[in-house]
Amino acid sequence: MASLSSTPDLGSGIDGDAIVAHILSHPGVQRIPSPKLTLFVRRGFLPAGLCARLVERIDAVRRPSTIADTNGDAAYRTSETGDLAADDPAVMETEALLRAFTGLDPAHGEPLQGQRYAIGQEFKAHTDYFEPRGIDYDRYCSVAGNRTWTVMVYLNEPEAGGATRFKAVDKIIQPETGKLVCWNNRRPDGTLNPATLHQGMKVRGGVKYVITKWYRERPWG
């Protein structure tokens, strides 16, 4: 793992090539082989102990996911959400690791969010970016702009179900404690990429926990 001092500041992620090169400079990174979508997986990114601490924090603050958390498609998201406190030591450690891994400027990041899915809960197919002509665009994007990159880490392994599926590239990623998944919500030319459409499939056994970090075109608040 790169140390913080060697972490470049690669800004918002709009310059996707710089982020891609930095991510690929780490050992153990897999790139999903598709020209349609820039998607990476890194197994064992977060240590199990840190995952367990984050699960505790999510349980302390979780509430039903609401429409304000999504692209206006709350009916499709039945999990529970928790905003994680930026000054929590487990959150600070995680943020430092994410920064070193992606090179993305934390000033462009939304606060780290946790999700908990019980049996039967899911997040149906969606993109993480907001539709520029959508009804909610101004409300969610007038200050910081649209989303650039998404970084997600599974904090545990449900007994069954709960995979993340990217339909357009026929890729299903299984939850695994500490496994990171990240992708560019844009194409290399900077336009929004509909091939990033993805879903959190229904949990069929046990409980699923993830953290998600979204980055924006401009600094967040």
Ligand SMILES: O=C(O)CCC(=O)C(=O)O
């Ligand atoms: O839980 C998952 O597998 C996907 C979560 C997701 O897509 C999101 O929170 O935006």
Ligand SMILES: [Fe+2]
């Ligand atoms: Fe998503």
